Amino acid sequence: MADEKELRYEPAAIEEKWLERWAADPKLYAAEPATCGKPKYYVLEMLPYPSGQLHMGHVRNYAIGDALARQMWMRGYNVLHPMGWDAFGLPAENAALKNNTPPREWTLKNIAAMKRQFTRLGMAFDWANEVTTCLPEYYRWNQWFFLRMFEKGLVYRKKSKVNWCPQCATVLANEQVVDGCCWRHDDTRVEQRDLEQWFLRITHYAEELLDGLEKLDGWPEKVRTMQRNWIGRSEGTEVDFFLEESHQGPRDQETKGRRDQETQGRRDQGTKGPRDQGTEGPRIRVFTTRVDTIFGATSVQLAPEHPLVREFAAANPELKAQVEAMIAQQKAAKEAGDIGAIEKHGVATGHFALNPYNGERVPIWVANYILMDYGTGAIMSVPAHDERDFEFATKYGIEIRQVIKPLQNEDAAKLPFCSEEGVLVNSGTYDGLTCAEAQNQLQKAAARKGFGEAKVIYRLKDWGVSRQRYWGTPIPMMHCERCGLVAVPDAQLPVLLPDQIEITQQGGSPLGRVPEFVNTACPQCGGAARRETDTMDTFVDSSWYFYRYTDARNGEAPFDSAKARYWFPIDQYIGGVEHAILHLIYSRFWTKVMRDLGLVENDEPARRLFTQGMVLKDGAKMSKSKGNVVSPDEMIARYGADAARMYALFAAPPDRDLDWQEDGVAGVSRFLGRVYRLVVKYAPVARMAAGSATISAGNPVEVQLRRKLHQTIAKITQDFEGRWHFNTCVAAIMELVNELQGADGRLAAGEVAAPVVRELLQSLVLLLAPFAPLLAAELWEQLGGEGAVLHAPWPQSDPALAKEDEIEIPVQINGKLVSVVRVAAGSDAKTIEAAALADAKVQARTAGKNMAKVIVVPGRTVNLVVK
RNA sequence: GCGGAAGUGGUGAAAUGGCAAACACACCAGCCUUAGGAGCUGGCGCCUGAAAAGGCUUGCGGGUUCAAGUCCCGCCUUCCGCACCA
Incomplete structure (x- = not known):
């Protein structure tokens, strides 16, 4: 037996030894071909942005995935566990400005640095299929997909109001705007500008993206709910109100409007049908989910940006001024991030519309709470049955007419009554119907008479992918003076991003300032053409990178469909919940497009999704400005990679936020030291038993130790399959070690037979292998274990041995x-x-x-x- | 406002409706020593008590149950997402 006093756990020495051996064996973590006969398992962690430094959130994310991957290898699966770099994006340009380093150089340098960190952590990645999204061999396929979508009509161009961050000098997606500020610059207000933009028609798949969530039962309910809300499906009715032709000049709108309602409101309903008036004339289409309340509509409200408002305003300078003020105020509020807190207000236009069901004349208002980009930008206002309309009508003295009577508590008919638990009143021939019946009949009537229809609308907008930036995938289109918009032919791909470029802080696209890039020949007519200078949103890169992992060196296609068929869907995807909506919805969209292109057969990219919690320090997110950043390098230097990783798993269940406490890392390191000394001390005994030595019935110490061992195996095995509470797995290993250590005297006295010692120690090391792989490799060797611990079979729990008597x-x-x-x-x-x-x-x-x-x-x- | 998650010792946390606080961290006491950021042993929820012992305890208030940290109802707090979505 070795002298325990001389044994010291020196993680640096052990870890470096094994990292060297692993580096010499690049096939160690390589995925095998489909023909290997093993069941496949694709475990994927979200790829990092190459900022140059791993942070603790990464360590945790990848420690979770690595533990799972290693355990699956030990269970005999063919594991695909790849890694890559989300390498396009703004920080590279910002760094270029700051340090005068070209984005490409800066990015590649960062990648090299982070790859070293990954390697130092002992992560089991298959680097043979590494993907770097900023390289032409990858981004050419972004362009290729863009062209395929263009052919399928999934790409279009539209002038639209965009969020503009003056700091980034670029357009932001809605989701990149946080509280009215840029997601990268929370002190910079986002402005609204009008620009021609490229869009991907993700709304084409809205229904399927929504329905598919039902089947994704391996995804957290929270994520599914967030996506459901993001898609925001809403069933309702579009109805045309007819515009009364008699345009009148400006006057005292408020009082006049009110008097009109009073006289009009009492009129017999239904006597003056839509056929009598204005069927052919101009109409205002509104969207409503409550068409059953339409007899209670006492005004029509338009968004300030509504085209009709512009028309009205053209002939009415006073109105024009008021609307412009409204738009300016809204814009200011949006930029300040307190839209929503803004008070409802509006202006009567002096025009009137006719309710298509009964011809009732109602005033048309412009209101600041109507959104142009939702529904039709116009609503019918039913103050009695909608809270916002109620607030508005109360403020301006617009009639509030109840048309739904509650089924219960009829006396307590407090307005607004917004429930659908009611029956219609004051609604002509529809009186007495339930809300649901009325909706149905009113929809049918509208369709029959041609002034409306049932309609489903979504909150989800098409995906604006244009960015006026340099460091991204060039959009493969050109503008020919003669032929107009022309797609770059496949044979000319990739459209290369020029290397020589001056990064400045000026607005507009940097590519526009590179004549060699911009000036080109039209592939159709051969004449002069200008290349599109927008680049793609980096969410494009991350929407399909995991397919490329299956065949990353393919020069003929984005990937081989046969390989994708074998590996997909991803069995387990792991990442931060901050990607619950955007990345994950875009990825799902891309998968469906690829399926419709015949490239893959799966409908969804990932069967199971796990969202891990954040890593905090002193209860707050780590950030440079707070000065509470813990560096992985420092942790590794002090305690070793195994201790840092294992602490990340031990300190909290993986789905919960984790507060990083260095004392805890030290504790885990001490524990690993105990394991090291214990195993090394008795390794000679274990090795004595090598070969065919069998285990006999055993004395009480042996029975007790083996019982604890088999209970631990069962617990950990079960946890990998279900709850993933790796914190309790580590605790269970600690209990096992405590028990072994408590029996130290018996072990030293030789009371435990060598084959039992071997079983105990080898199993302990195998259980440890997913969590502390470097130490496990060392101890496995010391115990005389066969081959790499990575491919040693995962231990099996024998229930008979685990049972208490x-x-x-x-x-x-x-x-x-x-x-x-x-x-x-x-x-x-x-x-x-x-x-x-x-x-x-x-x-x-x-x-x-x-x-x-x-x-x-x-x-x-x-x-x-x-x- | 709407939706979701969470609230347990000094701290991180554990607990298929069945002994609350496993496993650690910190702290306290002791041992060992070629003095280390080492190792080993023991203690450690709160209150009363010298002790023996007893009482209390999972954000608050109710309820279901033989039995509730766990299930149900209401409330409070924190965090996250959405937010004038017609």
């Missing part, structure tokens, strides 16, 4: 714990009851009392109900 049963009297009795495991209720009643403490407390009831839960508890 005596258990403790708590005894309660009236639900209060009184005593504990020991019985043989598996005892029946009668035996347990007898043991409980025989207990001295129990007898003392029940003496002379009436036993009303005895509840025995075998293996669990006894509860005596005593009066």
Whole structure:
């Protein structure tokens, strides 16, 4: 036996030794071809942005995935566990500005640095299929997909209001705007500008993206809910209100509007149908989910940007000024991020519209709470049955007419009444119908008479992919003076991003300032053409990178469909919840497009999704400005990679936020030291048993130690399959080690047979391997284990050995714990009851009392109900 | 406002409706020593008590149950997402 005093756990020495060996064996983590005969398992962690430094969030994310990948290898799966770099994006340009380093150089340098960190952490990645999104061999396929989508009509160009960050000098997606500020610059307000933009028609798949969520039961409910809300499906009706032709000049709008309602409102309903007036004339289309309340519509409200408003304003300078003020105020509020807090207000236009169902004349207003980019940008206002309309009508004295009577509490008919639990009143021939019936009939009537239809609308918008930036995938289109918009032919791909470029802080696209890039020949007519200078949103890169991992060196296609068919869907995807909506919805969209192109067969990219919690320090997100950043390099230098990784798994369940405490890392490192000394101390005994030595029945120490071992195996194996509470897995390993250490004297005295020692120590090391792979590799070798620990079979729990033969049963009297009795495991209720009643403490407390009831839960508890 | 998650010792946390606080961190006491950021042993929820012992305890208030941290109802707090979505 080695002298324990001389044994010191030196993580640096052990880890470096094994990292060197692994580096010499690049095939170690390589995925095997489909023909290998093993079941496949694709485990994927979200790829990092190459900022130059891994942070603790990465360490945690990749420690989780690495543990899973390693365990699956040990369980005999063909594992694909790749890694890559989300390498396009703004920081590279910002760095270029700051340090005068070209983005490409800066990015590649960062990648090299982070790859070293990954390697130093002992991550089991298959680098043979590394993907770097900023290289032409990757981004050419972004362009290729863009062209395929263009052919399928999924790409279009539209002038639209965009969020503009003056700091980035670029367009932001809605989702990149946080509280009215840029997501990267939370002190910079986003402005609204009008630009020609490229869009991907993700809304084409809105329904499928929504329905597909039902089947994604391996995804967290939270993520599914967020996506559901993001898609925002809404069933309703579009209805045309007819525009009354008599245009009138400006006047006292408020009082006039009010008087009109009073006289009009009492008019017999339905006498003046849509056929009588204005069927052919101009209309205002509104969207409503409550067409059943249409007889209560006492005004029509338009968004300030509505085209009709512009028309009205053209002839009415006063209105024009008011609307412009409204738009300016809205814009200011949006930029300040307190839209929503803004008070509802509006202006009557002096024009009137006719309710298509009864011809009732209602005033047309412009209101600041109507959104141009949702629905039709116009609503019918029903103050009696909508809270916002109620607030507005109250403020301006617009009539509030109840047309739905509640089914319950009819007396307490407090307005606004917004529930659909009611029947129609004041609604002509529709009186008495339930809301649902009325909606149905009113829709049919509208369709029949040609002034409306049932309609489903979505909150989800098409994906604006244009960016006026340099460091991104060039959009493969050109503008020919003669032919117009022309797609770059496949044969000319990739459209290369020029290397020589001056990065400045000026607005507009940097590519526009590179004549060699911009000036080109039209592939159709050969004449002069200008290349599109927008580049693609980096979410494009991350929407399909995981397919490329299956075939990353393919020069003929984005990937080989046969390979994708084998590996997809991803069995387990792991990443931060901050990507719950954007990245994950775009990825799902891309998968569906690829399926429709015939490239893949799966409908969804990932079967299971896991979102890990954040890593905090002192209860706050780590950030440079707070000065609370913990560097992985420092942790590795002090405690070793194994300790840093294992702490990340031990400190909290993986789905919860984790507060990084260095003392905790030190504790894990001390624990690994105990394991190291224990295993090394008895390794010679274990090695003695090598070969065919069998384990005999065993003495009590052996039985007890093996029991603990097999219980631990069972617990950890189960956790990998279900809950993923790796914190309790590590705790279980600690308990096992504590038990072994407690038996140190017996082990030293040779009371435990060598084959048992071998079983105990080898199994311990195997259980440790997913969490502390470097130490496990060393100890596996010391124990004389065969081959790489990575491919050693995962230990099997023998239930017969794990079983306790005596258990403790708590005894309660009236639900209060009184005593504990020991019985043989598996005892029946009668035996347990007898043991409980025989207990001295129990007898003392029940003496002379009436036993009303005895509840025995075998293996669990006894509860005596005593009066 | 709407939706979701969470609230347990000094700290991170554990607990298929069945002994609350496993496993650690910190702290306290002791041992060892070629003095280390080492190792080993023991203690450690709160209150009363010298002790023995007893009582209390999972954000608050109710409820279901023989039995509730766990299930149900209401409330409070924190965090996250959405937010004038017609």
